[in-house]
Amino acid sequence: MVQVRPTILSGLVALISLSMIACEDAPSTEQELPAQVPIDGVQSDDALEGRGFRALTPRERNNTYRDLLGLPHSASDWPDRPIAAARFATLQNRAGVFGSQVQPSVWPWVFPTENGVDGFEGFVDGQNPSAYDLEEVQKAALHFAGYALVSPIFFTCQSWQDLDDAAKQSCAKESIERFAQRAWRRPITPDEATHLSNLWSSLSVRHNVDETIVLVVAAILQSPQFLFLVPIHEQSQSNVRLLGPWEVAAQLSYFLWDTMPDQALFAAAARGQLATKEQLMDQARRMLADPKARPAIVHFHQQLLHLNRVLSVSPARRVYGPAFGIEPEPPLDTTGDGVWPGILGPLRHSFAAEAHLFIETVIFDGDGTFSSLLTSDQGFMSTQSAGVYGPNVTAITGPIKRWPYGNVEFSQARRRVLELRPIRFPAGERAGLMTLPAILAINAYPVHPAPILRGKTVLERLGCQVLGAPIPGAEASMPPDSEGAELTNRERTTLATHPPACDACHASMNPPGFAYESYDSLGRYRTQDNGFDVDSSGSFMLQNGEEFTFDNALELGQQLANSHQVRDCYVSRWVKYAIGLELASSNQGLLDLQAAFRQDDNIIELLVSIVATDAFRLTRRSTRQ
Numbered sequence: 209m210v211q212v213r214p215t216i217l218s219g220l221v222a223l224i225s226l227s228m229i230a231c232e233d234a235p236s237t238e239q240e241l242p243a244q245v246p247i248d249g250v251q252s253d254d255a256l257e258g259r260g261f262r263a264l265t266p267r268e269r270n271n272t273y274r275d276l277l278g279l280p281h282s283a284s285d286w287p288d289r290p291i292a293a294a295r296f297a298t299l300q301n302r303a304g305v306f307g308s309q310v311q312p313s314v315w316p317w318v319f320p321t322e323n324g325v326d327g328f329e330g331f332v333d334g335q336n337p338s339a340y341d342l343e344e345v346q347k348a349a350l351h352f353a354g355y356a357l358v359s360p361i362f363f364t365c366q367s368w369q370d371l372d373d374a375a376k377q378s379c380a381k382e383s384i385e386r387f388a389q390r391a392w393r394r395p396i397t398p399d400e401a402t403h404l405s406n407l408w409s410s411l412s413v414r415h416n417v418d419e420t421i422v423l424v425v426a427a428i429l430q431s432p433q434f435l436f437l438v439p440i441h442e443q444s445q446s447n448v449r450l451l452g453p454w455e456v457a458a459q460l461s462y463f464l465w466d467t468m469p470d471q472a473l474f475a476a477a478a479r480g481q482l483a484t485k486e487q488l489m490d491q492a493r494r495m496l497a498d499p500k501a502r503p504a505i506v507h508f509h510q511q512l513l514h515l516n517r518v519l520s521v522s523p524a525r526r527v528y529g530p531a532f533g534i535e536p537e538p539p540l541d542t543t544g545d546g547v548w549p550g551i552l553g554p555l556r557h558s559f560a561a562e563a564h565l566f567i568e569t570v571i572f573d574g575d576g577t578f579s580s581l582l583t584s585d586q587g588f589m590s591t592q593s594a595g596v597y598g599p600n601v602t603a604i605t606g607p608i609k610r611w612p613y614g615n616v617e618f619s620q621a622r623r624r625v626l627e628l629r630p631i632r633f634p635a636g637e638r639a640g641l642m643t644l645p646a647i648l649a650i651n652a653y654p655v656h657p658a659p660i661l662r663g664k665t666v667l668e669r670l671g672c673q674v675l676g677a678p679i680p681g682a683e684a685s686m687p688p689d690s691e692g693a694e695l696t697n698r699e700r701t702t703l704a705t706h707p708p709a710c711d712a713c714h715a716s717m718n719p720p721g722f723a724y725e726s727y728d729s730l731g732r733y734r735t736q737d738n739g740f741d742v743d744s745s746g747s748f749m750l751q752n753g754e755e756f757t758f759d760n761a762l763e764l765g766q767q768l769a770n771s772h773q774v775r776d777c778y779v780s781r782w783v784k785y786a787i788g789l790e791l792a793s794s795n796q797g798l799l800d801l802q803a804a805f806r807q808d809d810n811i812i813e814l815l816v817s818i819v820a821t822d823a824f825r826l827t828r829r830s831t832r833q
Contacts, residue, residue, distance in 0.1 A: 262788060263337070263436050264462070265329040267507065270316035271467035273352045273429070276391055278361035282612075283315040286355070292418035293354020296426070297347065313614075317348040327669075328511045330462075331788055349429035356425045357418055362387060376417050381408060384424050392433035393468060394440065394454035437462065439827060450825045453477035456488070460819060463786050464495045466504040485820040492816045505815075506567045508785055513641075513669055517650040518559045522552070523729045524654040527691060531595055531730075551592075553615040558590040558626055559731075561611040563646040565628060571811050578778060578809040582640040582769040583762075588628040596645050596732050600637065606630035637733045640765040642666070642724070645731030652729035653689040656697050660686075660705070660714070663721025670768060672777035673751055675713055685710075696737045698725050719746030720756070723764040750774075775809060776802040786818050797821050 264272065279286050312318070320341050325331035356362045364386055365371065365379035384404055388396050396404075407427060412420045432438060437459075440452055451459060457477040461469040469477070473491065481487050495501055510516060525548040526536040532551050538544035565588045570580045588609065589597050611626040633639060641647065642665075651661040667673040687693065687700035695703075701721075705714035725744045728734055735742055747757040752773045758764040768774050779802045784790045791798045801821070805814055818824060 261436055261439060262330060262332045263335050264434075265322060265466075266319035267316075267329065268462055268466050269319065269348075269435070271465075272391075272434075273317070273348070274315060275467050275470075276387070277352065277355050277359040279315070279355060279359065283313045286314050287358040289314070289354050290357040290418065292357060292416070293351075293422050295419065296422055297350035297354060315352075317344070317351065319344050319348070324511075327514055328785060330785070345430060345435065346426075349426040350422070353422045353426035353429060356383075356387070356421055373417070377412075380417055380421055381405060384408065384421070384428075387425060388428050390468070390474070391428050392431070393458045394433075448826055450822075451827055453480055453482045455827075456482040456825060459824065460488070460491060460495065463819070464492065464504060464815065465498070465500040466507060467500060470498075488819045488825075489816050492819045493812075496812050496815060502568050502572055503564075505571060505811075506564050508782070509567045509641075510564070512781060513647060513665065514650060515560065515563055515646055518563070518646040519556045521556060521559075521649045521652070522654055523649070523652070527655050528730055531732075554590075554592045554613075554624065554626065555596075557611070557613040557615065557624075558593040558628070559644075559646040559649060561590070561609070561613075561626055561628055562588045562593065563641075563644050565609055566641065566644060569630075576810050576812050578775060578805070578811060579769040581811070582642065582765045585633045585635070585639045587631055587633060587638075587644065589631045590626045590628045592626065593645065596730050597631070598634070598637075598733060600634035602632040602634075604630050604632050634733075636760075636762065637726075639762050640769075642670075642765055642768075643727065643731075643761055645727075648724060648727045648731035649729065651724075652731075655689045655691060655729065656693075657725060657727060657729055659698065659701050659718060659721030659725060661721070662724045663717040663719065666720040666764075666768070667717060667750075670774050670777060671750055671771075672773070672780060673716075675717065678713075679710065693738055696725075696740050696742070698722050698737070698743055716748045716750075719748040720764060722746045723758055723761045726760060769809075772806055775805050779805050779814065782814060783818055783821075783823065786815075787823050789823075791823065795823075797823050 274281065320338070322329045323334045323336055325334040328334070362383055363379060364382045365375070368376065368379060371379060381404075385396065385401055388400070388404060404424065408420060408424055411423050415423065428434060437455075440455055454477050457469040457473045460482075461467060461473060472494070473482075476482050476487070476491060482491065496505075525534070525538070529536050529548060534544075534547055534551070538547065566584070566586075567581070569586070569588075570576070570584050574580055574584065574586075586604065589601060590611075606629075609628045611628055613624055613626065615622050615624060633643075638644075647665070648657070648662070651665055652658050664675060668675060685704050687704050693700060701718060705711065705718060723744050723746055725737065725742050726733055726735070744760045745758060747755065749755050750771070750773045754771055754773055756764060756767050756771075758767060780791070780793070780798060783798055783801065801814070801817055804817065
């Protein structure tokens with residue numbers, strides 16, 4: 209490894225000049241706005257500032273590595289990495305508890321998470337790369353570049369290993385050019401082709417053909433054209449323009465798939481068939497019918513509701529341990545210290561899987577409506593989570609889903625598989641996304657539920673209602689999260705938030721949270737709290753004047769599903785996610801989408817409608833010289 213470092217660095221120096229040429233000389237394929245085309249997606253040119261030069265998110269980057277190389281979605285099915293690649297890269301080493309090494313997967317690469325904007329990845333303002341990020345980008349590029357040698361789609365020739373040296377050289381150069389076009393998501397220019405050839409020549413002096421391929425591919429995977437959604441160079445002078453076909457192809461694929469365009473999308477871009485709204489809608493429907501759309505659309509909802517937090521929830525053993533057959537306190541000799549974590553690990557992953565499958569099934573296998581997302585009585589359950597759902601669930605017809613996951617047990621990394629079977633929730637106990645254990649557990653404390661957090665989630669994440677910051681010392685005034693409470697959780701929360709300084713916000717925040725008092729910190733349904741009957745009734749008003757009055761979470765879910773403000777919020781969040789910018793609430797294009805969704809809340813049709821808007825295809829001309 210030490211001996212090849214200077215060569216790698218020399219390759220990266222060549223990469224810098226390659227990237228500079230690529231940025232300046234990219235082909236212009238833009239579409240000018242006809243003079244009379246209404247810009248229904250934006251209020252002014254200023255609304256487009258900063259559009260189009262964001263980095264791929266860690267998730268998008270990993271998916272693109274996989275699809276560029278044509279490798280399976282399951283890392284266990286990947287081929288062995290060639291020996292030639294081992295000189296330049298090693299797998300990530302992740303230290304486990306007490307320093308034991310957790311064997312990493314060959315894919316995906318573990319990148320630092322983005323800061324994000326309002327919980328979402330993929331926004332320029334939330335992307336602040338560090339030196340650590342850049343180091344991981346280089347390591348990942350060298351790691352994945354080695355798989356080009358065993359990729360089923362990298363080489364333009366047949367039987368690569370059987371060719372003589374001259375034929376290998378010729379095929380390698382052709383293959384690298386094609387790879388660069390796919391990695392950069394557009395045709396390469398003659399200058400870029402020349403620069404790639406020069407890079408090949410400089411590296412091949414010191415390396416054999418296989419090693420040179422690895423290094424050149426690694427350089428491509430570290431170029432700005434790969435790492436960013438780069439605006440294509442413009443020639444005309446108008447300030448606002450429609451994205452060109454190659455840009456639109458990337459915009460579509462990273463919105464609906466979280467990965468690069470496929471061959472059909474590239475072909476449509478090459479033929480100029482991504483110009484009309486009808487063409488975009490046809491592509492969107494095709495793409496949403498592809499299995500790649502499922503995890504991408506679920507991922508939006510995971511970010512919307514902060515579902516990633518479920519993998520770190522920590523309900524108290526002293527309260528919930530007996531429900532899983534263990535003592536409230538571990539033995540004093542520490543032999544049982546890993547028992548509760550060993551239960552929580554699979555349970556957390558089960559909660560995450562159940563939420564993922566619920567969202568996916570409703571949108572892609574059910575009626576696909578927003579109403580069903582908040583009211584469906586069907587879900588999934590594993591053996592690990594059966595105690596949370598209770599004995600009254602009903603098994604229904606459907607395939608058992610296998611869900612692989614990794615967990616650290618007693619300081620050792622384990623790879624496990626959950627089996628989740630479809631169920632119907634008991635009538636009157638549970639229905640809709642907001643009653644899933646994952647949502648309830650992340651909005652709870654170790655001992656007691658957190659009605660304030662649950663209410664805040666309803667108002668902010670579903671209702672787009674802006675809540676002020678808590679007053680100084682508010683957290684200290686909350687009731688202690690202990691088993692020794694004398695009142696119900698609702699009563700203690702009401703007392704703590706009753707002062708006038710708190711009541712202005714909590715008058716609307718507490719009631720929707722109280723609707724979920726029928727669920728404890730694990731998400732188990734309950735009718736009693738501290739020996740008293742649970743009161744999950746309430747009423748509140750949203751900022752648009754809509755009133756909600758309910759007896760329990762199921763009634764609230766039905767009302768939220770039909771709420772104009774909640775539906776409007778859902779649409780505005782999708783639009784912002786799709787274009788990377790927030791539109792004014794008075795924007796006509798946004799208002800039209802919201803009006804349509806109030807009448808027909810089909811989620812797939814909403815996404816198809818979004819890609820047909822001018823806002824989806826517009827960008828402001830860069831002022832960069």
